Amino acid sequence: MKETPTDRRLVINVDQCIGCFACAASCPEKRIAFQDQDGLRRFTAPGFCAAKCDACRKVCPVDAVALEPVDPDEARPDPLEITWVLPLARCRRCGEPFTTEKIRRRLSRQLAAALGSPDFSFDWIPLCPRCRRDDEAHRVRAATRTVPDPLP
Amino acid sequence: MNAFLYVDFLRCTACFACETACRTAHGSGSRIHLAFADGLPVPLMCRQCENSPCAAVCPEQALAWDTTHGVVLLDERCTRCGLCAMACPFGVLSVHPLECPNVVKCDLCRDRRAEGKRPACVLTCPTEAITDEAQRPLTRRRLTGMVPSVLASPFSQNLSGSKARRQRNEAFREKDPR
Numbered sequence: 001m002k003e004t005p006t007d008r009r010l011v012i013n014v015d016q017c018i019g020c021f022a023c024a025a026s027c028p029e030k031r032i033a034f035q036d037q038d039g040l041r042r043f044t045a046p047g048f049c050a051a052k053c054d055a056c057r058k059v060c061p062v063d064a065v066a067l068e069p070v071d072p073d074e075a076r077p078d079p080l081e082i083t084w085v086l087p088l089a090r091c092r093r094c095g096e097p098f099t100t101e102k103i104r105r106r107l108s109r110q111l112a113a114a115l116g117s118p119d120f121s122f123d124w125i126p127l128c129p130r131c132r133r134d135d136e137a138h139r140v141r142a143a144t145r146t147v148p149d150p151l152p
Numbered sequence: 153m154n155a156f157l158y159v160d161f162l163r164c165t166a167c168f169a170c171e172t173a174c175r176t177a178h179g180s181g182s183r184i185h186l187a188f189a190d191g192l193p194v195p196l197m198c199r200q201c202e203n204s205p206c207a208a209v210c211p212e213q214a215l216a217w218d219t220t221h222g223v224v225l226l227d228e229r230c231t232r233c234g235l236c237a238m239a240c241p242f243g244v245l246s247v248h249p250l251e252c253p254n255v256v257k258c259d260l261c262r263d264r265r266a267e268g269k270r271p272a273c274v275l276t277c278p279t280e281a282i283t284d285e286a287q288r289p290l291t292r293r294r295l296t297g298m299v300p301s302v303l304a305s306p307f308s309q310n311l312s313g314s315k316a317r318r319q320r321n322e323a324f325r326e327k328d329p330r
Binding site for chain 2: 114
């Protein structure tokens, strides 16, 4: 028997969504999009998806994506496109937004749990990648200062 | 080959050939980043950390460290969520979900090594500032007498190859033969 594709409603749990882009990256038809603008990460996704695929649901690290079956005869008041926004975190030094506030908080927590020790601080987490590289360049230069020849 | 690239950044001339070679070899963004400290160039790439923050935060355990390969990305597990990029302390890991099918991270040219070739940046660097042989930058530094303070003990001076120092060492031995 040949299966017919059925529409399913895409439901996002915005409270759980941390604003990573696993769903956008995994969608084989690139139907989920995101854009960083005005300090917000705005996701755009179709309200219904007929493809026989649940890549976005599978890859979500926080299980915020659900695909609910829809009765084909049901009237559809829902919008055909859904959007949700998450606030971005800004780099403490240069002020550029670089990830979402939720990801920044999640990483601080996870790193403290995985690698944390009392004398270890995760001072790079509030910095954007570019500022982290600048810091590292200064550290490397400072750590390898050479000494004058010890012989007379 | 071991799991590191050695960078003698005193030799770096900021020509950006490594970045270009990296882009060409991988067909995507450069995994090497030339950063500048007070105008002086420092090529940065994945440090292959043993206790890697990127591997610690990966929700799919797609990053794993081992002695011979460093931090390895398991492509089939990676969902490109980008958490690793935000956890990297050195800012040398990035994810471009819509442009690049992979995590942009130095993999020590895994594909090239499978063919028996050396990493692209190592072959390209005109001043040998980047190398995959640990011994070379250290020997060179000893030869030029620019040994970091931790290595500048009297014992390491015997390893020095500079002519002036060899003569000084010989003169010293003649005075006090042991």
